[in-house]
Amino acid sequence: xxxxxxxxxxxxxxTGQSMTLLCAQxxxxxxxxxxxxxxxxxxxxIHYSVxxxxxxxxxxxxxxxxxxxxxxxxxxxxxxxxxxxxSVYFCASSTLGRAYNEQFFGPGTRLxxx
Amino acid sequence: AQSVSQHNHHVxxxxxxxxxxxxxxxxxxxxxxxxxxxxxxxHLQLLLKYFSGDxxxxxxxxxxxxxxxxxxxxxxxxxxxxxxxxxEYFCAVTRSGAGSYQLTFxxxxxxxxxx
Numbered sequence: 001x002x003x004x005x006x007x008x009x010x011x012x013x014x015t016g017q018s019m020t021l022l023c024a025q026x027x028x029x030x031x032x033x034x035x036x037x038x039x040x041x042x043x044x045x046i047h048y049s050v051x052x053x054x055x056x057x058x059x060x061x062x063x064x065x066x067x068x069x070x071x072x073x074x075x076x077x078x079x080x081x082x083x084x085x086x087s088v089y090f091c092a093s094s095t096l097g098r099a100y101n102e103q104f105f106g107p108g109t110r111l112x113x114x
Numbered sequence: 115a116q117s118v119s120q121h122n123h124h125v126x127x128x129x130x131x132x133x134x135x136x137x138x139x140x141x142x143x144x145x146x147x148x149x150x151x152x153x154x155x156x157h158l159q160l161l162l163k164y165f166s167g168d169x170x171x172x173x174x175x176x177x178x179x180x181x182x183x184x185x186x187x188x189x190x191x192x193x194x195x196x197x198x199x200x201x202e203y204f205c206a207v208t209r210s211g212a213g214s215y216q217l218t219f220x221x222x223x224x225x226x227x228x229x
Contacts, residue, residue, distance in 0.1 A: 004157075033216075040123070042204060042219040043158075058216070090157065102148075103217060105158040 001026050004106035006091050012112045013081045021076040021109050023091030031094045032074040033058075033103065034066060036087040043090065049074055081113045116141035118205050118220035126226045127195050135190040135223050137205035144210040147188040148217070149179055153201045161203070164188065165210070175199070200227045 004025045013019055023032065030051050035043040045058030047066040055066045063085060065077045074093075078085060088110050092103040121136035139145060149161040162173025169181040179190045188205060205220040 040221055042118075042221040043217075044219070045216060048216065092158075102160045102163065105150075107157045 003027065004091055004093055004104050006089075006106040006109050008109060009107065010110050012114065013078075014114050015082060017081050018077070018079050019081065019111075020078075021089055021091075021111075023074045023076070023093075023106055024072055025074075025091075025093040025104070026072065027093060027095070027104065028071070029093035029095045029104070030071070031096070032068065033092040033094075034064070034074065034076045035090045035092065036060065036085075037090060037108075038087050046076065046089075081111075083113045085111065086113045087111060116145070116207050116209060116218050118207050118218055120203075120205055120220035120223050122223045123221070124224045124226070126228065128228050129197055130194050133190070133192040133195045133199070133225070135203055135205075135225070137188045137190065137220060138186050139188065139205075139207045139218075140186065141207065141209060146208045146210055147179075147181060148206040148208075149173065149177070149188075149190050150204045150206060150219075151201045152204065152222075158204065161190070195225070195227050197227045197229045199225060201225055 007022045033048040034046040037043050044060045049055045049068040052071045067075045091106040094101045094103045117140045119138045146165040148163045150158040151161045152158045164171045164181045172178045202222045202224045204222045206217045
């Protein structure tokens with residue numbers, strides 16, 4: 001199993017450009033999450049999904065949109081990138097919604113917005 | 115909403131020294147607690163977790179953590195660190211109960227182990 005994979009690994013955007021980050025998991029997990037990691041801030045939840053076709057806002061959703069058209073994929077979109085969105089983005093997944101379930105993380109996407 | 119505080123931003127230790135990283139959370143109800151580790155350039159991996167039972171939890175690579183409910187703490191310990199333990203460590207919490215699966219992370223503690 002590949003676990004959780006993310007594409008691309010690195011990306012540089014100019015302010016105002018748009019892009020989509022793709023997260024894929026092959027563990028048949030129901031729940032998927034997008035986080036951003038900034039120095040000294042830990043990880044903060046952007047959006048999450050409890051199943052195919054459903055998404056919800058996390059702690060820092062502004063400027064991002066998501067879609068979960070297939071159970072195994074969770075897309076994070078930036079419609080008009082801003083320098084404040086320079087960050088490392090991590091996708092995660094977990095099985096069912098049990099609070100004690102481990103979340104499995106992808107390798108991350110390092111995004112720089114100039 | 116719950117929050118997590120990690121007391122140390124950066125800890126520097128020599129090999130074989132003992133380690134204790136502090137973690138406190140703020141939430142009055144029942145919680146589940148996690149420690150994740152991020153090695154340089156890698157993704158987060160689960161080190162250990164607590165959801166019920168024995169408050170002393172053992173994880174991978176010789177790490178353990180103790181849940182002290184009265185102190186709202188879940189400190190991570192290792193008796194003797196190795197250079198390979200150099201990483202960033204994150205404490206995280208979820209509330210117990212239906213629908214409570216969202217992790218709230220602390221800001222992380224960077225551990226540097228000097229050979």
